[in-house]
Amino acid sequence: MSEVIPPRSGRAFRLGKGARLKVIDPQGEQVADLFAAFAGDTAEVMSSGRTFDYLEKIYLSVGDTIYSNRSQPLLTILEDTVGRHDFLLTPCSADTFRIIYGDRDPHRGCLGNLVEALAPYGIGANAIPACFNIFMNVELDGVTGKIAVKPPLSKASGFIVFRAEQDLIIGLTACSAPQSNNYSFKPIEFEILP
Amino acid sequence: MSEVIPPRSGRAFRLGKGARLKVIDPQGEQVADLFAAFAGDTAEVMSSGRTFDYLEKIYLSVGDTIYSNRSQPLLTILEDTVGRHDFLLTPCSADTFRIIYGDRDPHRGCLGNLVEALAPYGIGANAIPACFNIFMNVELDGVTGKIAVKPPLSKASGFIVFRAEQDLIIGLTACSAPQSNNYSFKPIEFEILP
Incomplete structure (x- = not known):
C-alpha cells in the first residue's frame, strides 16, 4: 500500500498522532526532504535549531525526536536502516540551482515542490525552514565547520x-x-x- | 555613541543598507543573539540553512555573508576579533530553561526579549528562526554530530x-x-x- 513520489516531485498529506510514516529509498542514493507542521496550527513547524538544542547533537537516528519552533515533539524516529540524514540545510530551490549550479533556467527544486503540495493546507514558502533531509549525507569538519554534500549512504530498499x-x-x-x-x-x- | 543592552534584555532597530553595525562584548564571555529581517518585507528573515548551503560551512567570520530565506544577502562580516560564533541554535526561551535547565519559573530568554523588541515592527515569535549567535561557542564533533556549549572565546572589548x-x-x-x-x-x- 505504499505510494511512489516520482523523481523531482513532492507530496503532502495528513499524519494522525500515533501513526507511523515509513520512507523508503527504492533504488538507493536518493534524498527525501521531510517537512512537518502541527495540524492544529500550521504556524508551528519543525525546527532544526530547537531540536539540536534539546538533543545536543545535529545527527538524528533511532530514538531521536524532532521538535517544533514551539518546543513540542513532532516526530520520533523508530527505525532507521541508513543512519545518516541532514538537518542543516534548506530544501533546494530555483535560487539554489542558480547560485550553486549556475543554472540559467533553474528547476523549482524541493522548495517549489513543497510549496505546491502544501498550498491546500495553507502553508507557504515562508513557513518552510530547514527540513529533515532523509538519507542526505552532509559531511562536516568539526574544526573548520566546512560541509560537503556526499552521495547518500542508503542502499536500495533502505528506509x-x-x-x-x-x-x-x-x-x-x-x-x-x-x-x-x-x-x-x-x-x-x-x-x-497505523 | 554606543548603546548598552543590559544583561538578559534585548533591543530592535533599523539598519540602513550600507550602514555598519558593531557589536561589542565589553566584559568578555557574553553572547548576543542577532536577528535580521528585510525591512521591505519582514517575512524575509535570516536563514542559517540557506547560508550554510551557499557558504559550504557552518562557522562564519570576516568576508562571510548571511543570506535570507529568499536567498538575498542580508549582512556581511567586515571585522571580527573573536572568530567563533554559532548559527545552529535558536534563541534561548522559557521552553529552553524548562527543558534544559529544569526551571519551574523560567525566564523568557532571548526569544521573549526579541519578541518584545520586534513587536513594533510587526515581527512575531513564529518569524524568529535560528539567530546568528555572536560570540557563542558551540563545539561540534563532526563524526558523531554531538554539540557542546562552551564559554565564549571573546575577551573584554572583543567585537x-x-x-x-x-x-x-x-x-x-x-x-x-x-x-x-x-x-x-x-x-x-x-x-x-555610517
Missing part, C-alpha cells in the same frame, strides 16, 4: 520509520538537487502505517 | 562588525542562557556606523 507525536501535516519530496543524490534523480516511496 | 546589504530590521540581545555565557550575565554594547 526510516517515524511516529507522529501530534496530528501533523507532512510534506515529502524526491529530491531535485543533483549533488544530493549522486547525480541521478530517482523516486521515493512512502507508506503510512 | 564584530557587519555591513547591511539591504535595509534591515535588527534584533539584538544580551543573552539570558547561563551555559552560553559561562554562568555570568553581562551587558552587550552596540554601535551603528
Whole structure:
C-alpha cells in the first residue's frame, strides 16, 4: 500500500498522532526532504535549531525526536536502516540551482515542490525552514565547520520509520538537487502505517 | 555613541543598507543573539540553512555573508576579533530553561526579549528562526554530530562588525542562557556606523 513520489516531485498529506510514516529509498542514493507542521496550527513547524538544542547533537537516528519552533515533539524516529540524514540545510530551490549550479533556467527544486503540495493546507514558502533531509549525507569538519554534500549512504530498499507525536501535516519530496543524490534523480516511496 | 543592552534584555532597530553595525562584548564571555529581517518585507528573515548551503560551512567570520530565506544577502562580516560564533541554535526561551535547565519559573530568554523588541515592527515569535549567535561557542564533533556549549572565546572589548546589504530590521540581545555565557550575565554594547 505504499505510494511512489516520482523523481523531482513532492507530496503532502495528513499524519494522525500515533501513526507511523515509513520512507523508503527504492533504488538507493536518493534524498527525501521531510517537512512537518502541527495540524492544529500550521504556524508551528519543525525546527532544526530547537531540536539540536534539546538533543545536543545535529545527527538524528533511532530514538531521536524532532521538535517544533514551539518546543513540542513532532516526530520520533523508530527505525532507521541508513543512519545518516541532514538537518542543516534548506530544501533546494530555483535560487539554489542558480547560485550553486549556475543554472540559467533553474528547476523549482524541493522548495517549489513543497510549496505546491502544501498550498491546500495553507502553508507557504515562508513557513518552510530547514527540513529533515532523509538519507542526505552532509559531511562536516568539526574544526573548520566546512560541509560537503556526499552521495547518500542508503542502499536500495533502505528506509526510516517515524511516529507522529501530534496530528501533523507532512510534506515529502524526491529530491531535485543533483549533488544530493549522486547525480541521478530517482523516486521515493512512502507508506503510512497505523 | 554606543548603546548598552543590559544583561538578559534585548533591543530592535533599523539598519540602513550600507550602514555598519558593531557589536561589542565589553566584559568578555557574553553572547548576543542577532536577528535580521528585510525591512521591505519582514517575512524575509535570516536563514542559517540557506547560508550554510551557499557558504559550504557552518562557522562564519570576516568576508562571510548571511543570506535570507529568499536567498538575498542580508549582512556581511567586515571585522571580527573573536572568530567563533554559532548559527545552529535558536534563541534561548522559557521552553529552553524548562527543558534544559529544569526551571519551574523560567525566564523568557532571548526569544521573549526579541519578541518584545520586534513587536513594533510587526515581527512575531513564529518569524524568529535560528539567530546568528555572536560570540557563542558551540563545539561540534563532526563524526558523531554531538554539540557542546562552551564559554565564549571573546575577551573584554572583543567585537564584530557587519555591513547591511539591504535595509534591515535588527534584533539584538544580551543573552539570558547561563551555559552560553559561562554562568555570568553581562551587558552587550552596540554601535551603528555610517
